Amino acid sequence: MYFPQKRITIYAGHYGSGKTNLAVNHALALRREGKRVKILDLDIVNPYFRTKDSEALFRREGIELIASEFAGTNVDIPAIPAAAQSAFDDREASVIIDVGGDDSGALALGRYQRAINDEGDFDMLLVVNRFRPLARTPEDAAEIARSIEGASRIRFTGVAANSNLGGETDAETILSSEEYTKSVSALLGLPVVYRAVREDLREALGNKLERIQPVKITGKIWF
Amino acid sequence: MADKVLVKGNEALGEAAIAAGCRFFFGYPITPQTELSEYMAKRMPKIGGTFLQAESEIAAINMVLGAASAGARAMTSSSSPGISLKGEGISYIAGSDLPAVIVNIQRGGPGLGGIQPSQSDYFQATKGGGHGDYHLIVLAPNSVQEIVSLTFDAFDLADLYRMPVMILGDGMLGQMMEPVVFPEHSERVLPEKTWATNTTKGLRKKNIINSLYIKPDVLEKINFERYARYAEVEKKEARFEGYLLEDAELVITAYGATSRISRNAVNALREKGIKAGLLRPITLWPFPKEAYQAAAKTAKAFLTVEMSMGQMIEDVRLAIDCARPVHFCGRTGGMIPTPGEIEAKAEEIARAF
Numbered sequence: 001m002y003f004p005q006k007r008i009t010i011y012a013g014h015y016g017s018g019k020t021n022l023a024v025n026h027a028l029a030l031r032r033e034g035k036r037v038k039i040l041d042l043d044i045v046n047p048y049f050r051t052k053d054s055e056a057l058f059r060r061e062g063i064e065l066i067a068s069e070f071a072g073t074n075v076d077i078p079a080i081p082a083a084a085q086s087a088f089d090d091r092e093a094s095v096i097i098d099v100g101g102d103d104s105g106a107l108a109l110g111r112y113q114r115a116i117n118d119e120g121d122f123d124m125l126l127v128v129n130r131f132r133p134l135a136r137t138p139e140d141a142a143e144i145a146r147s148i149e150g151a152s153r154i155r156f157t158g159v160a161a162n163s164n165l166g167g168e169t170d171a172e173t174i175l176s177s178e179e180y181t182k183s184v185s186a187l188l189g190l191p192v193v194y195r196a197v198r199e200d201l202r203e204a205l206g207n208k209l210e211r212i213q214p215v216k217i218t219g220k221i222w223f
Numbered sequence: 224m225a226d227k228v229l230v231k232g233n234e235a236l237g238e239a240a241i242a243a244g245c246r247f248f249f250g251y252p253i254t255p256q257t258e259l260s261e262y263m264a265k266r267m268p269k270i271g272g273t274f275l276q277a278e279s280e281i282a283a284i285n286m287v288l289g290a291a292s293a294g295a296r297a298m299t300s301s302s303s304p305g306i307s308l309k310g311e312g313i314s315y316i317a318g319s320d321l322p323a324v325i326v327n328i329q330r331g332g333p334g335l336g337g338i339q340p341s342q343s344d345y346f347q348a349t350k351g352g353g354h355g356d357y358h359l360i361v362l363a364p365n366s367v368q369e370i371v372s373l374t375f376d377a378f379d380l381a382d383l384y385r386m387p388v389m390i391l392g393d394g395m396l397g398q399m400m401e402p403v404v405f406p407e408h409s410e411r412v413l414p415e416k417t418w419a420t421n422t423t424k425g426l427r428k429k430n431i432i433n434s435l436y437i438k439p440d441v442l443e444k445i446n447f448e449r450y451a452r453y454a455e456v457e458k459k460e461a462r463f464e465g466y467l468l469e470d471a472e473l474v475i476t477a478y479g480a481t482s483r484i485s486r487n488a489v490n491a492l493r494e495k496g497i498k499a500g501l502l503r504p505i506t507l508w509p510f511p512k513e514a515y516q517a518a519a520k521t522a523k524a525f526l527t528v529e530m531s532m533g534q535m536i537e538d539v540r541l542a543i544d545c546a547r548p549v550h551f552c553g554r555t556g557g558m559i560p561t562p563g564e565i566e567a568k569a570e571e572i573a574r575a576f
Binding site for chain 1: 227228229230231234238254255258262265266338394398400401402
């Protein structure tokens, strides 16, 4: 598996890039390796889609969810729970941090930058989807990455490629995104840590790409 | 942007408005439409447009009134409680015969309500909503792709009939992401805005935008003229989509996001041998009455599905003059009906056939 193994993995990136889905998949994978896992929801920007949507799944799997008690309710307010501090104090646990979109979402992460940078045992992944309207060029994605680093005061360590067209994603969608992924990686001087691919498309890609990480789709599906 | 992108409903509203020539957006944040304001804040400065976050919803709608008076394509957006605040301004825009586009991404109510999807502003949208005799054209998309095409239509219809147009969505449509294409916008042939207050250059008499008429006979005459225009809109612009209506004994009817859920229910009911069909109004005002009258020819009953306590159901009954029983299946407060709930209600009705 290509999910990073540092104690802390932070998922950040542009709006709707798929951070929450990758964070949930990563947490599940670590848990299945027997690790004690905490997932920290730091998204205080979008109250509609968040890690809390997978609460039942976490309970079943024995993953500790740290999220605002107001998350997903009708009084959803930009609050971070006090328990968030335990992600940094309890160094025996693996921690996945799901950050809100763009620099505005990353601001909340900045609250913990000292703990994260001082400990140093972390990866921060830039999640990119070239089909999202404001991240269509590698330059757009790089600009967003730099603004996130500015807001959070934490440096990215790698790229998680997640280009997809939702339900219409096929192997070609992913293959045609490779040039974009490589450009983002080159512009920022960051390695491509993995390429997220919906499980059922894994086989069709064979060995055409490196570091393919199969993922499930979690969270809300309305229709 | 000719190829496919993965877009949220709220973002699609913004990008489509820009493609339709909207260069003035006056916003104020409220869940679940905030991404639209945020998108415009990022995009407008890059294309020479104006994004302005107003100090309130009331200020924003009055800025729209100002920009529209000058002949510009202007837009504002909000969600339910914020639309109530805009009510006065919308009435002034209607009373001034100005084109403008207003987006309502509905959430649960009444009052401050909740942030989850709802369709409980149907009355407000289709029956005027503010004070006085007036209507809005109300468009109800049911996918992110249709949000794009109806946003194009909204600006054209507003200019064509000199009246405000509302795009009525809900939290589901605003928040969900779907792959879409942004086609080139080819405008209808539209009348020149000879009424706009866009400087006389000393070459013509000045234009005045106004909704105040002290003499009642003058105000009545203007209202009569406006209603003659509304009659033309009712005649020409009503739109709907029918699905399996040809032999439908049970006509399920729903707009927006609930029409997608209802369509799933129709398919399931057909598999069970129940002749169900779906009538989806695309324009809520004008309401596609003739489509309902046509459907009533084969229908033994109608079933209205809404995320409200039952609002559109009244228009369905009026459209068919209560010639068939019209049943109701709905959730409220931000709860979303499931295909199963709709099927159960439909089967109960069909047992009596």
